[in-house]
Structures are given as structure tokens and as C-alpha cells.
Amino acid sequence: MVVGVAGYYGFRNAGDEAILEAIARELKARGHQVLALSGDPKRTREEHGIRAAHRLNPLALLRADLWLLGGGGLLQDATSRLSLLYYLSVLRLARAFHKRVVVFNQSLGPLSPWGERQVGQALKGVLVVLRDQDSLDYAKRLGIPAELGADPALLLTPPPVKRxxxxxxxxxxxxxxxxxxxxxxxxxxxxxxxxxxxxxxxxxxxxxxxxxxxxxxxxxxxxxxxxxxxxxxxxxxxxxxxxxxxxxxxxxxxxxxxxxxxxxxxxxxxxxxxxxxxxxxxxxxxxxxxxxxxxxxxxxxxxALKERAKRSFDLALGEASPIKRPHGRG
Structure with a gap:
């Protein structure tokens, strides 16, 4: 299966590139091909060894069977309204193309009242996997059904190095x-x-x-x-x-x-x-x-966070039942 990944990739931010590296490794280990939307597709192809298309090319959404929106902190409008509208437009367009979409290991917020309305409308009928308990609690307050995952970069394996x-x-x-x-x-x-x-x-x-x-x-x-x-x-x-x-x-x-x-x-x-x-x-x-x-x-x-990150891939790929939520706060 070709799995598409949409996030803040190709902008020379080590945190977001760590997320993409971890997602790509895990998906390839499970036998899937990976296509990323990127601000610099050439760099993304070279650095991660995956397929990449420009993030402003809407037809790229036709080239994957499943789209993971995230990970990262994409569902917020503290940076700008334009950023939030871009990611929600990716989600909506992928669904219009009859692609399965999963909001994948994101945090939720900060959101203005306007942003809360936009997110609540866009996420109806979408599987939402959030990476922290605070975001899960926030989603519950907004009436957004969600499951608990964790940041995919936790799954990266460190090299052998003397501490x-x-x-x-x-x-x-x-x-x-x-x-x-x-x-x-x-x-x-x-x-x-x-x-x-x-x-x-x-x-x-x-x-x-x-x-x-x-x-x-x-x-x-x-x-x-x-x-x-x-x-x-x-x-x-x-x-x-x-x-x-x-x-x-x-x-x-x-x-x-x-x-x-x-x-x-x-x-x-x-x-x-x-x-x-x-x-x-x-x-x-x-x-x-x-x-x-x-x-x-x-x-x-x-x-436990690493285990949650691992199991979130099972959930997104349809290989597991919903993740059990812990009692109380994590």
C-alpha cells in the first residue's frame, strides 16, 4: 500500500524531520511505500529515501491509498490561521478524492474559538490519534472522538555511541x-x-x-x-x-x-x-x-509512550482495535 504523509516537512526543522524519519521507517518495515508532501521534495527524497511531492500540488493526493495528517502540532492557529486552513484543506481534499485519512499523532491546540469550530467540522468522521493526554482531554471537551498515541520520533533507534x-x-x-x-x-x-x-x-x-x-x-x-x-x-x-x-x-x-x-x-x-x-x-x-x-x-x-507510538501505527493502518485509554491522566 502507498501511504501518504502530510506535515511540516522539507523546511529544515529537525523535529518535524524526526517525525517523518520515524514514520517512514515504521511504514517501510511493515511493507508499505511512503509518499510525503514536502516544501522541498528533492531534499526529502534524498534525506529520507522515500517518494515526495510538493505540498502545494493537490493532485499528489491521488497517488496514495491512505493519508496520515501529521504528526506534529498542525491543529493549532497560534502560528497563523493560514497554517491551520492549509492542513484542513489537505484533509478535506483527500477525503473528496475518496482517500482514507487519519489525523496521526498530533497535538491539539492552542486554538481560538474560530479554530475550534474549523477543526471540529473538518474532523467529523475522521479517525483522530492524538499524541498526548492533554490533547485528548481537549478533544473530549470539543466533542471530537479521539484515540491516544504518542510522538512517532520516540521509535527512532539511537546509534552506538559512548555517553x-x-x-x-x-x-x-x-x-x-x-x-x-x-x-x-x-x-x-x-x-x-x-x-x-x-x-x-x-x-x-x-x-x-x-x-x-x-x-x-x-x-x-x-x-x-x-x-x-x-x-x-x-x-x-x-x-x-x-x-x-x-x-x-x-x-x-x-x-x-x-x-x-x-x-x-x-x-x-x-x-x-x-x-x-x-x-x-x-x-x-x-x-x-x-x-x-x-x-x-x-x-x-x-x-509506555513508546508502546503507544508503536500501537498507533496498528490503529492507523487498520491492524488493531482502538487503543485502550488509561485511567486518569498520563
């Missing part, structure tokens, strides 16, 4: 105001003076570069390659991240992590993983102590 316990990855994000970057700057300085090696890692080169003027004097690496991020996460002794997929790839690598949350999806993942997190603007001393004294996530909860 350097003194290495701490600091992963900032641009566009969220100076307070969070300031917190990471003080955290990085404190860790450095305590004898830790600090590496500032940018997961969206170009977009995230503006934070560097507020994070001077530390080693910096920029990459949109999820394989490189996973390697560094596996090598590090600890990860402190504002970006969701800094946390997800640390979890995939078995590396302890803490979050500085700028968005509900970051806090949602940290809570479900039993990891330490702070809301912006954050406390740099407590963040640095989390790294120095090994404040770990709950690895049993991380394992």
Missing part, C-alpha cells in the same frame, strides 16, 4: 521572547562553571540563529538532521530543551532530560514522561541542578 556524562545539551527556540533564552543563558553559564561541557544545539538553523546573541561563549552546533540530533542526545549526559523534539529524541536515546516549556505540547510531553519541567520564564538555578544532580524522567512512563 559523556559531563556533556549537557542546551536546546533553545527562537520567537518566544527574551526571558526563556535568558534563563538558558544563565543555566548554561552555571553548568559551565560547575565543570560541565555545554553544547548549544539549534534544531532549526536560520530560524533559531537569533538566540545566539543571547547565548555567547558556548560551543554551538546547528543541524536539521534528526540523525545528528539523536547521536548528540545519545552522547550527552543530560538534555535541557525548549523544543519538544529535543526532549523526544533524548527520550528515544535513553538520556535524562528537563524541559523549559514555551508551548502546551512541551509541558504535555514532560508530564507524561514524568520529567522535570518549568514554564517560561523558568528558574535557571533549578534547571542547572536538575542536570547536575540527575533529575531523571520516569523511564517506565517513557517505555
Amino acid at each position: 559523556e556524562e559531563e556533556l549537557v545539551l542546551i536546546i533553545p527556540r527562537a520567537g518566544v521572547g527574551p526571558e526563556g533564552v535568558r534563563t538558558l543563558y544563565v543555566t548554561a553559564n552555571h553548568l559551565f562553571h560547575e565543570g560541565r561541557q555545554v553544547l548549544v544545539l539549534l534544531l532549526q538553523p536560520g530560524y533559531d540563529d537569533e538566540v545566539l546573541e543571547n547565548l555567547p561563549h558556548h560551543r554551538v552546533e546547528k543541524t536539521s538532521d534528526p540523525r545528528r540530533v539523536l547521536y548528540l542526545a545519545a552522547q550527552a549526559g543530560y538534555v535541557i530543551s525548549m523544543r519538544l523534539h529535543g526532549l523526544v529524541l533524548a527520550a528515544a536515546a535513553g538520556t535524562p532530560f528537563a524541559a523549559l516549556s514555551y508551548d502546551p505540547k512541551v509541558a504535555a510531553f514532560a508530564k507524561e514522561a514524568g520529567a522535570y519541567y518549568q514554564e517560561l520564564p523558568g528558574d535557571p538555578i533549578k534547571l542547572s541542578k536538575a542536570a547536575m544532580y540527575g533529575r531523571y524522567p520516569d523511564w517506565e512512563k517513557v517505555a
Whole structure:
């Protein structure tokens, strides 16, 4: 079967590319062909070894039997209304072409009242798999039936690499105001003076570069390659991240992590993983102590998230009954 994947792919964002890499690997392992809608089809074909078409080519939707919308944080209008309308139009057009569509391992929100109405209308009759309990609760409040999955990037396998316990990855994000970057700057300085090696890692080169003027004097690496991020996460002794997929790839690598949350999806993942997190603007001393004294996530909860991610493919492909929801909150 040809399975199409639609998301924020081809824009040199390591988090979204990690999602695509994980989805492509899992689908190919199950004997399916993969077609991705991408902002840069040539790059996507070369980097992931799959078929790709431009995301603005509506006829590409005819070339797959099943479309997975996601994963990622596509069902929100905090970025822009245009973004939400684009993804809902992909969903509607695929259905108009009589293709099966699954909203796949997405988070839900933030949404304005307008966005809630748009999403509620578009998702009627669609299988919806959400990647965190907070999103599932939100969907329930909106009257949207949904199942619980998890971020596909949790299924990526880390490379064999020697862990350097003194290495701490600091992963900032641009566009969220100076307070969070300031917190990471003080955290990085404190860790450095305590004898830790600090590496500032940018997961969206170009977009995230503006934070560097507020994070001077530390080693910096920029990459949109999820394989490189996973390697560094596996090598590090600890990860402190504002970006969701800094946390997800640390979890995939078995590396302890803490979050500085700028968005509900970051806090949602940290809570479900039993990891330490702070809301912006954050406390740099407590963040640095989390790294120095090994404040770990709950690895049993991380394992459960990986199992949820695995089973979500069974559900999307029609190979399993709906995923059982846990009692209470994850």
C-alpha cells in the first residue's frame, strides 16, 4: 500500500524531520511505500529515501491509498490561521478524492474559538490519534472522538555511541521572547562553571540563529538532521530543551532530560514522561541542578509512550482495535 504523509516537512526543522524519519521507517518495515508532501521534495527524497511531492500540488493526493495528517502540532492557529486552513484543506481534499485519512499523532491546540469550530467540522468522521493526554482531554471537551498515541520520533533507534556524562545539551527556540533564552543563558553559564561541557544545539538553523546573541561563549552546533540530533542526545549526559523534539529524541536515546516549556505540547510531553519541567520564564538555578544532580524522567512512563507510538501505527493502518485509554491522566 502507498501511504501518504502530510506535515511540516522539507523546511529544515529537525523535529518535524524526526517525525517523518520515524514514520517512514515504521511504514517501510511493515511493507508499505511512503509518499510525503514536502516544501522541498528533492531534499526529502534524498534525506529520507522515500517518494515526495510538493505540498502545494493537490493532485499528489491521488497517488496514495491512505493519508496520515501529521504528526506534529498542525491543529493549532497560534502560528497563523493560514497554517491551520492549509492542513484542513489537505484533509478535506483527500477525503473528496475518496482517500482514507487519519489525523496521526498530533497535538491539539492552542486554538481560538474560530479554530475550534474549523477543526471540529473538518474532523467529523475522521479517525483522530492524538499524541498526548492533554490533547485528548481537549478533544473530549470539543466533542471530537479521539484515540491516544504518542510522538512517532520516540521509535527512532539511537546509534552506538559512548555517553559523556559531563556533556549537557542546551536546546533553545527562537520567537518566544527574551526571558526563556535568558534563563538558558544563565543555566548554561552555571553548568559551565560547575565543570560541565555545554553544547548549544539549534534544531532549526536560520530560524533559531537569533538566540545566539543571547547565548555567547558556548560551543554551538546547528543541524536539521534528526540523525545528528539523536547521536548528540545519545552522547550527552543530560538534555535541557525548549523544543519538544529535543526532549523526544533524548527520550528515544535513553538520556535524562528537563524541559523549559514555551508551548502546551512541551509541558504535555514532560508530564507524561514524568520529567522535570518549568514554564517560561523558568528558574535557571533549578534547571542547572536538575542536570547536575540527575533529575531523571520516569523511564517506565517513557517505555509506555513508546508502546503507544508503536500501537498507533496498528490503529492507523487498520491492524488493531482502538487503543485502550488509561485511567486518569498520563
